[in-house]
Amino acid sequence: MRDVAVVGVGMTEFGELWSESLRTIWTKAATAALADAGLDSVDLITVGCMSPGLFVGQEHLASLLADELGMAGVAATRVESACASGGLAVRAGFAEIAAGLADTVLVTGVEKMTDVDGADATYALGSAADQEWEGFHGITFPGLYAMLARAHMARYGTTREQMAAVAVKNHANGLLNPHAQYHLKVTAKDVLESTLVADPLRLLDCSPVTDGAAAVVLTTVERARELAAGRPVVTITGSGLATDTITLANREELSELRAVRLAAERAYRMAGRRPEQLHVVEVHDCFTIAEIMATEAIGLFDPGFGGSAAADGLTALGGKIPVNTSGGLKSKGHPVGATGVAQVVELVNQLRGEAGQRQVEGAAIGLAQNMGGSGGSSVVHILEVVR
Amino acid sequence: MRDVAVVGVGMTEFGELWSESLRTIWTKAATAALADAGLDSVDLITVGCMSPGLFVGQEHLASLLADELGMAGVAATRVESACASGGLAVRAGFAEIAAGLADTVLVTGVEKMTDVDGADATYALGSAADQEWEGFHGITFPGLYAMLARAHMARYGTTREQMAAVAVKNHANGLLNPHAQYHLKVTAKDVLESTLVADPLRLLDCSPVTDGAAAVVLTTVERARELAAGRPVVTITGSGLATDTITLANREELSELRAVRLAAERAYRMAGRRPEQLHVVEVHDCFTIAEIMATEAIGLFDPGFGGSAAADGLTALGGKIPVNTSGGLKSKGHPVGATGVAQVVELVNQLRGEAGQRQVEGAAIGLAQNMGGSGGSSVVHILEVVR
Numbered sequence: 036m037r038d039v040a041v042v043g044v045g046m047t048e049f050g051e052l053w054s055e056s057l058r059t060i061w062t063k064a065a066t067a068a069l070a071d072a073g074l075d076s077v078d079l080i081t082v083g084c085m086s087p088g089l090f091v092g093q094e095h096l097a098s099l100l101a102d103e104l105g106m107a108g109v110a111a112t113r114v115e116s117a118c119a120s121g122g123l124a125v126r127a128g129f130a131e132i133a134a135g136l137a138d139t140v141l142v143t144g145v146e147k148m149t150d151v152d153g154a155d156a157t158y159a160l161g162s163a164a165d166q167e168w169e170g171f172h173g174i175t176f177p178g179l180y181a182m183l184a185r186a187h188m189a190r191y192g193t194t195r196e197q198m199a200a201v202a203v204k205n206h207a208n209g210l211l212n213p214h215a216q217y218h219l220k221v222t223a224k225d226v227l228e229s230t231l232v233a234d235p236l237r238l239l240d241c242s243p244v245t246d247g248a249a250a251v252v253l254t255t256v257e258r259a260r261e262l263a264a265g266r267p268v269v270t271i272t273g274s275g276l277a278t279d280t281i282t283l284a285n286r287e288e289l290s291e292l293r294a295v296r297l298a299a300e301r302a303y304r305m306a307g308r309r310p311e312q313l314h315v316v317e318v319h320d321c322f323t324i325a326e327i328m329a330t331e332a333i334g335l336f337d338p339g340f341g342g343s344a345a346a347d348g349l350t351a352l353g354g355k356i357p358v359n360t361s362g363g364l365k366s367k368g369h370p371v372g373a374t375g376v377a378q379v380v381e382l383v384n385q386l387r388g389e390a391g392q393r394q395v396e397g398a399a400i401g402l403a404q405n406m407g408g409s410g411g412s413s414v415v416h417i418l419e420v421v422r
Numbered sequence: 423m424r425d426v427a428v429v430g431v432g433m434t435e436f437g438e439l440w441s442e443s444l445r446t447i448w449t450k451a452a453t454a455a456l457a458d459a460g461l462d463s464v465d466l467i468t469v470g471c472m473s474p475g476l477f478v479g480q481e482h483l484a485s486l487l488a489d490e491l492g493m494a495g496v497a498a499t500r501v502e503s504a505c506a507s508g509g510l511a512v513r514a515g516f517a518e519i520a521a522g523l524a525d526t527v528l529v530t531g532v533e534k535m536t537d538v539d540g541a542d543a544t545y546a547l548g549s550a551a552d553q554e555w556e557g558f559h560g561i562t563f564p565g566l567y568a569m570l571a572r573a574h575m576a577r578y579g580t581t582r583e584q585m586a587a588v589a590v591k592n593h594a595n596g597l598l599n600p601h602a603q604y605h606l607k608v609t610a611k612d613v614l615e616s617t618l619v620a621d622p623l624r625l626l627d628c629s630p631v632t633d634g635a636a637a638v639v640l641t642t643v644e645r646a647r648e649l650a651a652g653r654p655v656v657t658i659t660g661s662g663l664a665t666d667t668i669t670l671a672n673r674e675e676l677s678e679l680r681a682v683r684l685a686a687e688r689a690y691r692m693a694g695r696r697p698e699q700l701h702v703v704e705v706h707d708c709f710t711i712a713e714i715m716a717t718e719a720i721g722l723f724d725p726g727f728g729g730s731a732a733a734d735g736l737t738a739l740g741g742k743i744p745v746n747t748s749g750g751l752k753s754k755g756h757p758v759g760a761t762g763v764a765q766v767v768e769l770v771n772q773l774r775g776e777a778g779q780r781q782v783e784g785a786a787i788g789l790a791q792n793m794g795g796s797g798g799s800s801v802v803h804i805l806e807v808v809r
Binding site: 036037056058079085086087088089091092093094095096097098099101102106107108109110111112113114115116117123126127130131133134135136158159162163164165166167170274276277278279280281282285293294297301407408411412 | 423424443445466472473474475476478479480481482483484485486488489493494495496497498499500501502503504510513514517518520521522523545546549550551552553554557661663664665666667668669672680681684688794795798799
């Protein structure tokens, strides 16, 4: 298996980009990543996108976007695993280079979510749940995560205040990220008194609907050394992919995210790393409870201690293990197909020492955890600076 | 790069399967392929499906189906490139084994197309065209392929009778395939006098709307030898993937399928093979003109000679190079996400000498060509019996 490195990163501003289309935001991220890599051609383009069919009426996206970039002819593929589609795009590019099928891959993620009206966006996102066992009964994602939150509260005593601490932290980080959707300080009181969405989750426990795109360029480590021009070379040392039942009804235990645990175990095993060795982590905080459960599932904290870790500042910038320095899905925004790629963009910025005001000093090993639905799938990647 | 073999194949009957759901047909194909391989677990599941969001309101398909099969936890991924999604699923599984990321992969393709009403199926399929440059103006796929047919007729003198010969041949082959949607002999007169759809294409020039699923199990060649139990070991020696502009308006030339030519060139190069060495071929005959153009693009015939080759019987069973022995999309049916996988199922049956009445004697090298949209993407695989 060949070693794989990231040699370029790019992303758009995340937000409600009314004057842009899916094509234009994707092209901005793609050209930014290629420029950062110093490349003007690749062997393969991978596109992570959850539902261009339901959001903008367009499938066959990888070919369409290859043409948009002036690269018609290039190999291109779209991958989908709901909100983990971006992580899958990274995995697909990683596999092709590892196999020797491609030498350079433009990995991208994109979602244009605000071109549909509110009801349709909820329907499109709802297609990540089990339509026969969940959607049929009218439940949508805030309700599904509310059930996970209730299970975690009942088993471990996790509190509303601990969940609010996640939102406060991620909005504080988002203030330092020029690409974030929100530059908005929120207090625990703001979160706890925001509109109730699905008890116990309130508006400020939820990530927003977002337009955005992100891209990274992968190549072999040998080629990355040639392209580095004095910047640190960042490699992908671990890649793990796992599923769980989509429908919560089929799970043995609701207080744990099993797909995340399995994906992380697979990634740690490939990388030969342990959670204690990480310096910076991006997790999939689509809801505040999701960050708490994800930090437990990837082994940063024992089960039941994710909430107190957030409340005690262990995951803040300057804390024991900074989580979601980018602002996370909560504050940076959550264009679902782009999210997993944007996590890798943040890690590369951190590992190169180019994260500006939110830089984690000495960050050399990072982990990105992307998740589909209410934990029905997860993708985990471990990135390291080559010494 | 590790060598990859196919150790199991399975598919459902193709047709209007009103009493089945996407889950049930997928599971039938998957379990048939696993049983054929003699395996009850895999490292990865890949799912090719064009638009479960638009057809049945369900994304996040790979996790859902892994659970349906009782394998929640396994790594799983969905890939999409419109009607080439099945071919992409084969490529994704091939890459993971070649890289050493997985040892066994269940590669699947599925589409449930008849649960929506007629207008919606046309809309869903239309999302494979460029929505801003083609769909916006109201054109759908018969119209797009009619333009390709007109260009081919104008440049090379291809005739309506030559196109009809493709339909006659593929329906004759479909009569010999128990899984085919149609067991219906058609004559040239039937085709030439069938309802006009988009001049010059008539109803019997078009593939149908179909429900169906297909699956193949991939593993390393070493493992395949252990599992073979006396049957021939079939390997994938070439895999090529390419794009072209989706919108016909951006193409320099309409009488050639450039993505198909590029994908085939890449597959031939990897396999170290030439078109003259093939014994059996499956191509993407979504319309009769598509088979003519595809047989030219993969190098079976010089440009402009695909039509006369069909009319002269060169591509019939017993001809110089049998094409679409399965009945092709035209007669076997075209559940879009399943088609590329079903092509590989047919080749494996042929290369194992298990194709029954439609067996090509001595078939040892075969090629499958799958295509998205009006040639906006293509995937080509070359399969060979290990001697």
